[in-house]
Amino acid sequence: MNGSNPDATHPEDAEATPLRRRLIAWPLSLVAMTAALLLVANVLSACGGPPRERPDVDEIKAHAVEGVEHLMWRLDGTDEQTERLQSIVAEAVDELSAAHGPRDDLRAEMTRLLTAETIDRDAMEAFRQQHLERAERMSRIATTRLADALEVLTPAQRAQVGERLARHDRRHRWH
Secondary structure (H helix, E strand, C coil), rough: CCCCCCCCCCHHHHHHHHHHHHHHHHHHHHHHHHHHHHHHHHHHHHHHCCCCCCCHHHHHHHHHHHHHHHHHHCCCCHHHHHHHHHHHHHHHHHHHHHHHHHHHHHHHHHHHHHHHCCCHHHHHHHHHHHHHHHHHHHHHHHCCCCCHHHHHCCHHHHHHHHHHHHHHHHCCCCC
């Protein structure tokens, strides 16, 4: 034992502490700013990323039919329940597709606003409002159709769905 106290501060340490803080703070600040810029870039790219072919509505419906069949198999649903749910889901796909509207018009408008010589804040606000209204319409459709679908299930089946969601949440909490 050398008798030194690890909690004791030395005069050199008191002078070195601000320097250490600066040496640590600048890289951390740089990392935080980079992360923030990447987040902003990610959000902007989601609004106007590379064009993708819009999925065919019939393909979406076919995929949804398979999903309903799988769900009803897990819930021991009847054929009548499966048919009713498939009908509700098909209607929801049609309604959501119509509510979404053409994607290319929105992309062109966003590009025009972002690349304009002068910033038109009023046009940007109108564009934002347009997106919010569309999201509200789609959310209302989705909520209504979800309630319709849940009415088809029995209380015991809804409880099973709740249990599966809880298990999924526990497994994927890090998302």
